[in-house]
Amino acid sequence: MAVSVPPPRSVQIGYGIGSFCSGTFSTVPGLLLLYYLTNVLAVPAGVAGLVVFLPKAWDLVINPYVGRWSDRSGTRRPWLLGGAATLPVAFVLVFAGPPLRGMAAALFVGAMFFLAATAYALFEVPYKAMPAEMTDDYHEQSRLLSWRMAFVGIAILLSGAVAPALVNIEGGEASIGGYRLMGVVVGVILLVAMVATYLGTAGAPRIARGQTEQHVPLSRQLWAARENRDFVQLVAFTSVQMLAVGIMLAGAPYFATYVLGDTRATTTMFLALVGPIIITMPLWTRLARRLEKRGAMILASVLFLAGGGAMVLTPAFGAGYAHACVVVIGIGYAGVQLLQFSMLADTLVADALRSGKHRTGVFTGLWTAIETVVLALGALLLGWTLSLVGFIESEADETVTQSDRVVDTILYGGSLLPAALIAVAIALTLRYRLTADHLAELHARTADPERAG
Numbered sequence: 001m002a003v004s005v006p007p008p009r010s011v012q013i014g015y016g017i018g019s020f021c022s023g024t025f026s027t028v029p030g031l032l033l034l035y036y037l038t039n040v041l042a043v044p045a046g047v048a049g050l051v052v053f054l055p056k057a058w059d060l061v062i063n064p065y066v067g068r069w070s071d072r073s074g075t076r077r078p079w080l081l082g083g084a085a086t087l088p089v090a091f092v093l094v095f096a097g098p099p100l101r102g103m104a105a106a107l108f109v110g111a112m113f114f115l116a117a118t119a120y121a122l123f124e125v126p127y128k129a130m131p132a133e134m135t136d137d138y139h140e141q142s143r144l145l146s147w148r149m150a151f152v153g154i155a156i157l158l159s160g161a162v163a164p165a166l167v168n169i170e171g172g173e174a175s176i177g178g179y180r181l182m183g184v185v186v187g188v189i190l191l192v193a194m195v196a197t198y199l200g201t202a203g204a205p206r207i208a209r210g211q212t213e214q215h216v217p218l219s220r221q222l223w224a225a226r227e228n229r230d231f232v233q234l235v236a237f238t239s240v241q242m243l244a245v246g247i248m249l250a251g252a253p254y255f256a257t258y259v260l261g262d263t264r265a266t267t268t269m270f271l272a273l274v275g276p277i278i279i280t281m282p283l284w285t286r287l288a289r290r291l292e293k294r295g296a297m298i299l300a301s302v303l304f305l306a307g308g309g310a311m312v313l314t315p316a317f318g319a320g321y322a323h324a325c326v327v328v329i330g331i332g333y334a335g336v337q338l339l340q341f342s343m344l345a346d347t348l349v350a351d352a353l354r355s356g357k358h359r360t361g362v363f364t365g366l367w368t369a370i371e372t373v374v375l376a377l378g379a380l381l382l383g384w385t386l387s388l389v390g391f392i393e394s395e396a397d398e399t400v401t402q403s404d405r406v407v408d409t410i411l412y413g414g415s416l417l418p419a420a421l422i423a424v425a426i427a428l429t430l431r432y433r434l435t436a437d438h439l440a441e442l443h444a445r446t447a448d449p450e451r452a453g
Contacts, residue, residue, distance in 0.1 A: 007134045007205055014200015015134075016147035018080070018127050020193030023155030025087070025120055026375065028163050028186055029094070029113070030249040031266070034379045036095065036167075036179055038386075038393045039257075041105040045391045049383020051106050052250070055114040056376030059369035062118055066125040067365025075206075076126035076133075076361075077198055083123025084194035088187040090116035095183030097176035101395065117372070121365075123194055129364040131345045133206045149338045153277030155193075159186060160270030164253070168264055175397075225366060228354075230434040231347040235367060237428035238340050239374045241301070244418035244425070245333070246378020248308070251414040254386075258407045259414075260319050272323045276330035277337065284335040293339050293346070294432050300335025301426045303328055309419035312411065346434050353442040385409060 007015070029052070037048035070079050093112040100108055131148075166182035167175070225231055256265035287296040307328030314322040344367055348360045389409045394400045 067361030303332030
């Protein structure tokens, strides 16, 4: 088996800082954008779901191209600066609070979110491709990514707690001014994180595997993804997981407002979700060694399922009970997040060893696109469902009483539906077969041509 030198600690930390970008940009729009549209800009719920979803669907087009371009460029780091120059400005514009309402506001926010999604791809796709090129060691991937997940936890903690607090800064209610302030603060965080990642990864090792396919059409390279069975299986169960997360994120402000009766509970629920990510990350790294990554993923998913399903009893037991359920979800979510990225890196290494081709960026772009699209699909489904059951949109200073049918939909959609999806994901995870032994065997075959034959 090939032996690789672990990246220096400074590089591991420098790389991990980039998670302030990915954690923040994934969390804040997923948590607040749908609610911002329906309850501040008076956009109908069905249309608001499309505004959140369609710019993310664009990722299916742009992300694989960014991955291929970064493969061909021979270096990932300059792409990080490309994202730093564009994403913060676009993000501020998404929540700029234009003097528009209804469809006009939907068109403006959708256009700005489209620009933000494109800018995010410039950073995120090369960023996620880097771990597979830093080390060959199966367990070192988890250790490297544990730094990433620690920073993801901090990013989600800050964005999930601070962003709603800023939004509600004017009298405890969501306001245009609060959203504008939040957009500027988060934009600055994104800028600092991306520039720091570029500087912090200056000494990152880069293991070259195979040859970059310079003249093969992108469509053919993407079609080749079906040959990577491990990658396909990973995409299958992580897509279902992220759909559950997307529904739960988009539904959180509605759950806080209409089930708990307190918009500020969005902040405290996020503290309950993210606190375990920071605390339990070392535990999940050890469990990945002891149980194999697949076993640890199943355990994490079971915890997520248990916490999500139990939340349906919130009306009977109250806000404290709901927060306790979210803590259980957070413990499971910590493992899911770490193991997803660690398993992705394994499938990219395995593909390069089997095929002799360098397509890390292409596969990472495809995976990132699917992840972001599925997250946004959760908001789309929630928006359409709320529209079907008669949700009434409103402006920031307008009080609307929703029907019992709407409140029940928010309750069940935020608890039982995500739990059911996680159950499906567990069944799909059981089919995943790439282990440390399998990866070691691939390394041995590559090092010994006679054995490979």
